[in-house]
Amino acid sequence: SQTIHQWPATLVQPVGSPLSLECTVEGTSNPNLYWYRQAAGRGLQLLFYSVGIGQISSEVPQNLSASRPQDRQFILSSKKLLLSDSGFYLCAWSSGTGVTGANVLTFGAGSRLTVL
Amino acid sequence: KQEVTQIPAALSVPEGENLVLNCSFTDSAIYNLQWFRQDPGKGLTSLLLIQSSQREQTSGRLNASLDKSSGRSTLYIAASQPGDSATYLCAVSWETTDSWGKLQFGAGTQVVVTP
Numbered sequence: 001s002q003t004i005h006q007w008p009a010t011l012v013q014p015v016g017s018p019l020s021l022e023c024t025v026e027g028t029s030n031p032n033l034y035w036y037r038q039a040a041g042r043g044l045q046l047l048f049y050s051v052g053i054g055q056i057s058s059e060v061p062q063n064l065s066a067s068r069p070q071d072r073q074f075i076l077s078s079k080k081l082l083l084s085d086s087g088f089y090l091c092a093w094s095s096g097t098g099v100t101g102a103n104v105l106t107f108g109a110g111s112r113l114t115v116l
Numbered sequence: 117k118q119e120v121t122q123i124p125a126a127l128s129v130p131e132g133e134n135l136v137l138n139c140s141f142t143d144s145a146i147y148n149l150q151w152f153r154q155d156p157g158k159g160l161t162s163l164l165l166i167q168s169s170q171r172e173q174t175s176g177r178l179n180a181s182l183d184k185s186s187g188r189s190t191l192y193i194a195a196s197q198p199g200d201s202a203t204y205l206c207a208v209s210w211e212t213t214d215s216w217g218k219l220q221f222g223a224g225t226q227v228v229v230t231p
Contacts, residue, residue: 006159032217044205044221059218090159094217104148105207105219107160 002027006091006108013115019064019078021111023091026072031093033074034105035066039087050074086115118143120208122222130230135193137225139206144184147209150219151180151191154203163204164191168211196229203227 003026013019025031035047046059048066056066063082067075074091091108119142129135139149148167152160164173164180166189172181177194193200203226207219 034217043223044207044219046218049217088157104165105150105217106162107152109159110157112157 002093002106004091004093004106004108006089006111008111009109010112011114013081013113015083015115016080019076019081019085019113021076021089021091021113023074023076023108024072025074025093028072028093028095030071031095033068034092034094035074035076036090036092036107037087038090038110044090048076081113081115083115086113088112118208118210118220120206120220120222122204122206122225124225125223126226126228128228128230129196131196131198133196135191135196135200135227135229137191137193137204137206137227139189139191139222141187141189141208143210144187145211146184147211149180149182149189149209150207151178151189152205152207154205154224156203160205196227198229198231201227201229 006023032051034049036044037047038044048056048058050056050068053068053071064078089111092105094105121140123138146168148165150165151163153163154160164175166173166180166182179192182189203224205221205224207221209219
């Protein structure tokens with residue numbers, strides 16, 4: 001069966017510090033990978049998605065970047081965090097083949113980031 | 117503009133009552149609609165997935181209906197229990213060529229079931 005892991009679960013960082021959140025998927029190959037953010041009082045927003053190694057699409061301009069160095073690894077980064085980067089970050093995956101599979105997402109447990 | 121709306125934003129019911137959660141969407145061209153549950157500080161748990169060709173899906177005490185023509189989905193939870201307390205989110209996958217996997221979420225309905 002497929003599993004998705006995110007870490008760290010909780011992170012408190014000062015403004016201006018770097019960020020790295022990691023997500024890995026097991027039990028599948030060539031998945032589509034996604035980063036969503038849930039800010040306080042706001043709904044879930046898609047930040048980045050990837051259909052393959054090194055292929056990253058950004059949905060909204062921001063202070064963050066994403067990378068996919070391996071097939072089942074997705075990393076969310078920032079060089080200098082802003083207060084507005086605080087939120088709950090969720091990684092998700094879907095099947096990389098077919099319209100039906102590509103639109104069924106499974107989410108990780110999330111990483112809560114607080115920027116002070 | 118494609119939007120997903122959930123009403124009400126919050127709901128409190130006594131244990132045993134049936135829950136009715138509403139989700140509306142502005143464009144009927146969808147691949148599917150998913151209902152998720154989110155406990156405080158936790159990730160999303162998928163409850164039900166309805167493909168665009170389906171009218172409803174059932175899992176245990178949960179039943180979700182889909183009416184594409186009117187842009188509505190309803191999640192019914194029968195005989196609610198305190199353990200059903202959580203935020204329920206609906207998410208739509210729009211039927212446009214570049215939107216595979218790009219779910220658009222409603223803001224959620226926060227449910228409290230009192231013993």
